[in-house]
Amino acid sequence: MVIADDQELVRAGFGMILDAQPDIEVVAEAGDGRQAVDAVREHAPDVLLLDVRMPVMDGLEAARRVCAEHPACKVIMLTTFDVDDYVFDALYAGASGFLLKDVRRDDLVHAVRVVDSGEALLAPSVTRRVIGEVTARKAAGAAAVPRPLGRLLESLTGREAETLKLVARGMSNAEIAAELVVSEHTVKTHVSNLLQKLGLRDRVHAVVFAYEAGAVTAGEWPQP
Known part of the structure; x- marks a missing residue:
């Protein structure tokens, strides 16, 4: 898998957690969205853990490009912002998961395994907000x-x-x-x-x- 985040300590922390698992290998890290897209092109990972807010190219645009060019690569969006717009943009970009950065160690590992298996995952609070927003949009339209x-x-x-x-x-x-x-x-x-x-x-x-x-x-x- 590939980890993309503009904060080196965050990348290193998640990398240590995930690379320590016997069934997960971190093949590359990226500090911005463009590097993330390039890393996916080079390594063809099964999973991309991608921060929403990054320099050069933000995570949402990187997700769109990765999902369009490499549909076999599952994308998990990671952010500190529990905001509906990010959730919808990420989903419609093709992301298969959306987690907040305060995710627990075990939940992070579980999320990667679930998405890699072909399932999809959102934090429960995010899922409810997605459903609420979809319902509100339908009612307004x-x-x-x-x-x-x-x-x-x-x-x-x-x-x-x-x-x-x-x-x-x-x-x-x-x-x-x-x-x-x-x-x-x-x-x-x-x-x-x-x-x-x-x-x-x-x-x-x-x-x-x-x-x-x-x-x-x-x-x-x-x-x-």
């Missing part, structure tokens, strides 16, 4: 579901549509399997199929899509 989103929803089978709703409620594959009384392997197949049909990178983007398209509503998200 047109009540009808945009036709392209509606057509995409119609492309799903019944089981895939059910799976999408449960993913949007924050349920894991094991929880979805129990809810639908199927195997986890079947759930993984449904998730893979719906992501492909909807043109989405991962589960986080499936959550955003489900709320934007009206497949679920804010009241269906479990309360803390």
